[in-house]
Amino acid sequence: MTSQVDEKILDELIKKSQTADLDSLSSTDISHVVQAFTFPHASIIRSKAYVLLSAISQNVRGVEGARTNDNATEKLVKLFGPPIIDSLTETNDASLRLGICTLHALFQVHWETAAAIISQDGIVENIMEGTDLSQSAQLYEDIAHLLGQASGHKRCRGTIPSQAVRWLEAKALQTSNSVLRAAAAVALVKYSRGVATDASEATTGVGEIDDAGQEARLTEMMKGLVVSEEKRDSLGDAVEGLAYLSTRPETKETLSLDSTFLRQLFSLIPHKKPSTTSTDRTAESALVYGVLAIISNICAYRPRLSEEQAQLEKLKKVAQATKSNLPTGDHSQLESDEQVRLRVRRLVDAGVLNAIGSALTTGDSVAVRLQIGKAVFNIVEDKENRGKVLQSGGARTLFTLIKHALASLTSKDQILDSAYLEAIQALAKLAITSSPVQVFGPDIGAVFDAIRPFSIMLQHPSSTLLQKFEANMALTNLSSYQPEVAERIAKADGLLSRVDLLMLEDHVLVRRSAVELICNLIAGSDEVFERYGGAPNSPNAKSKLQILVALADVDDLSTALAASGALATLTCSPYACQALAQLQRERNRVLPVLTQLIDPSVVVFPSEDDVSDDRTTHENPGLVHRGIVCVRNLLNGIDDTGTRKSLEKDAESVGLVKALVRLIKGEGLTKEQMILVPAAEALQVMVKDGVKV
Template sequence: MSMLPSTLRKLENERKQGGLYRPIAICTKLRKGSQPPAGKEDGDPGTEAIRRTFGPPVVSRMSDTTETSLLAGMSFLTALFEVDWQSASAILREDGVLESVTDALDLFPDSTTISRAVAALFANASGHKACRALISEQHVEWLVAKSRQPTDDVLKASAAVALVKLSRGVGTDAPQVESSGRRDASAGDDELARLMKGLVVDGQSSSSADAVEGLAYMTTDPNIKELLSNDGAFLSRLFSLVPRRKPGTTGNQSPEDIAKSPLYGVVVIIFNLCSYRPRLTDEQAQIAKLRRMANAPKNGAASEETSPLDDDEHVKARARKLVKHGALEALVAAARAADSPAVRLTVGQALLHLTEDKENRGKILQAGGSKALMRIIQSIIPTQKSTVRSSAAPHLEPAEIEPIQALAKLAITSAPVQVFGPNQGALFDAIRPLTLMLVHPTSNLLQRFEALMALTNLASHNGEVAERVARADGLLNKVELLMLEDHTLVRRAATELVCNLVGGCEEVYNKFGGEKAAASKSKLQVLVALCDVDDLQTRLAASGAVATLTTSPDACQSLLELQRERKRVLPVLGNLAEVNGDDDDEEKSVAPHPGLVHRGVVCIRNLFLSLATEAERVGIVRALVGVVQASSANLDAPALRPTAETLKWLLESGIQITV
């Protein structure tokens, strides 16, 4: 370990520069090469291996009485918290380590570097429950004092971050930790938020980064959300911390600048400020209510989950303020600059919440939000070339579906060209993720509904897009199931997608009413049944699909067979075309929808034309002409009149009759 002092300095320099790749590599190597210690099969061998490697020299330097050694030990431990917090926590909990930190403050009470190192160590350690249990009231008092001193913004920011993490962690820690006398740490949350807000507006980059981290923790509190969202100067300054990079270039920001920027913290703050409460099912809402009752504060104060400051109206107002001061441009820039999956995913989630307000959607498109979402989605979902083609959807966590949902919302309310641009390839690229959201087992009903709506809009663009939508893995089978869904809006959206695909894709047209009449018969039966439901839009979509399909003789044949079997096809089509309702029936006396009338008439006409065409094909026309010719000498023949009427109808139906 003779090389450890230089290693400590190197890792600390890399930490300050934002380049943690080397320490990550060292810890990863130690974890991979470690084995469970003898007799301790249930332990964490990786953590133990890192602790055995770095613990003794760190403890040795922190027990020294020279400022240089103390700084080396504390700086390394601070860096280790950012790389492998489990091993760093284990080292901090070793006998004498925390006492050495306290002693350092006594040995060098006027040392700015020691105070900064201690505050930074506490700021990193306070984010973890096991370490919070070690921090005493004496340490909290020291942090409070340093957060209020007026001369050193870096020290002030680190101390404030430590206090924030302590106060936010109290509610989730075990009772014995909560009762350690640090309850007052949360009493000054507003004061801490104002302090860190000021550091962001006025401070240098080093103090701003710590302040942003602290605010990222605090913005789960509705009161803090309101405080920050009402300060336009703060929002503008916060968003300016996100490095800008032009597409295809590195821009004015170097990779080191990007790494040092508080990118993740800024994105988390935006996400927290604009997040709506989860939409719960009735069962979920009841469970949440019972949980709140069990954990209700004794003083009757509203919890963060029930605060009126987090209702939809307040969230919408905050989101509009964010958009006004440049949040969209910051999110798009963050998605472009960041290589971190966590940053990109949080950007996607924030954009999802911002799309809830329809007034924001056009602004999101103008800021390049759809391209940012596609970039995020492509980083989450493996390409089809890199995966084995199968009917199973790739594994996605629920949070990873949210950027796709944001893209779907944009695709629902805008034309495909507005969302994806003139390059049709971008539109094609969107089909697969939207299909995955539709068929994935973890998607909720709202996400499936929005996927259906977006795909319907895409399929209306042109026939080539409709064909690609229809051929997406698992899509048609899922859509056919959702046409039977009890939820009216989902059933309607599925039917509208089928209507667009029937009209735009020959493969779907044939599947529902083509040559394989036996296979399509049940599908036609479902469509006819949907022509008779209460929902007008579903009836329009279903009858439109049937009207298109009845241009196929095979589909007409299947419909006639269904009429003979079920006795329902012609009555349903007749109801569509019925103009004059029964005055005694209030439901039928409502003025008919012209679209339904038109579709009904087209369906009936096509059925009759199909009958006429079939009559000609099998020789009935020739037989009828023969009857007329045979009866020419006897004009009183009883067969002559009905034969002439039939031939007249066939002639009017477009059948060529030759004598």
């Protein structure tokens, strides 16, 4: 394996890998690929070797895709295993580096193949023997990087001997080679965290870092590498190590308190997309991803657990503490919501928002986009930050990555990856607390485009109740912007049917937000107005009106206001009035509920069996106004004299007439003229029909 590699050879192999059967690749061809990975990082040779390795891997997976990934791995092992293993059986630095660097590249392109090779008997031992026979700094760095890659996979961690762990510990303590030091430290952290994850609890296996002081020292060392202007070659490892370490509350706090470090960390994200080789772009994207991972970790709130989940988590902590004789209290107050808010504000003050905006331009990968969504989601959790996010173009950043995700859906039935829900939820939070113009700009087309992601989040099978609530709220805000927007929302695929169901949800906030959205859509969309009884022969209109009547009588004031507001709008239609009159005749519930809205002190329900435990007892001018408008519209909307007189008879029996009289006499809840006028109009209709007041 001493032949030279040049661009022309690799170019020919790239074409060959894309058009020919892989069986036609000779051992010489594979040796060219293997040799290329020992070239300097920025070399065009190394860059094209990655392209070639990726093409071969994709070709194999495409051919073997009809079967299993194991078939693809087996074929790739047959291609690359022999030259790699042959190299690792040698004792000279050049041969060892050939095998080690190729394994490192394979971990990044098809980790299963690399894992299968490195897990073979004697491979890691042969690699570690090289550390006894050589003093090459480059070889040491390659070995540390390879062990770091292997430590990231459970299948490989069991093959890493204690000798390798001790070697990493020693190299992480030396100070003469910062690149080696950072690479060894990253490998140790990944190994330690991996072992702990494998055991599903804090264990003390060989080489595991369970000493908070040791992690603190590693954190300070990697911070120093980031801040240093001289040790640029170790940046990637330092950032990767901090991405792992920053999952600990103490590390999050330490990093957030160092404004110099934060500004230097954010500066690692370039403001322009690099025009360099693909290898450099890959390295740059990995660096951007690492910075974003650190940001996301520092800003992360504790998961919002349901009552059942919280109880299970408590029991789990008790069980773990019992096994390890540890106290059962919270791990750290540093994870409280208030402390996280303080950390987030420190990052915002240090310029994190501009860095996040640049990341979308420079790191064009799914992983980077997901980290951006996660970071912004955590930042906008605090309402105080939302204005700054909008000023920095954060809404545009979210919108861009969401549109990119939606564009990847190839069919109507394909479900969006749930990992993008956080980005949509972050955009929803901005849309809830700000006007559509502030969030999406003056172009109404952008507002139209926002409907689909909010609708998807509302209907997604993985959406939480909070995400459903915030999707409803965002759509409610959009629906009040312009009638054209409300019409577009009404036409969103499957949306109205899902909102109808959410109006019956037990969770008060979700139910409320659904009713408020329907109220706005009834007012702004002809389609929804007709759907809820505003047109003749509307399917299921009566049952929908019955639900609104029931919701106008619940104990949650906001829900009652929205439902009664929807009824007030719908009763402008004689068709809705006729349906409500039928409901009153069949269920005898419409007028008692309207009376309850106007004056709870006089209402008489025909049967206590019909009274919900969740009935409203509010004395609210808004409910009075809505109730009065409904009564006035209902009486004016019924042309049939017999039907109207039947309603008026019921109105007397349930106390509605008395409530109207009390209101006009100034004995009701309000004396506002805009309410008294329709009350007087309703009474005039009844007096004209012979009702005595």
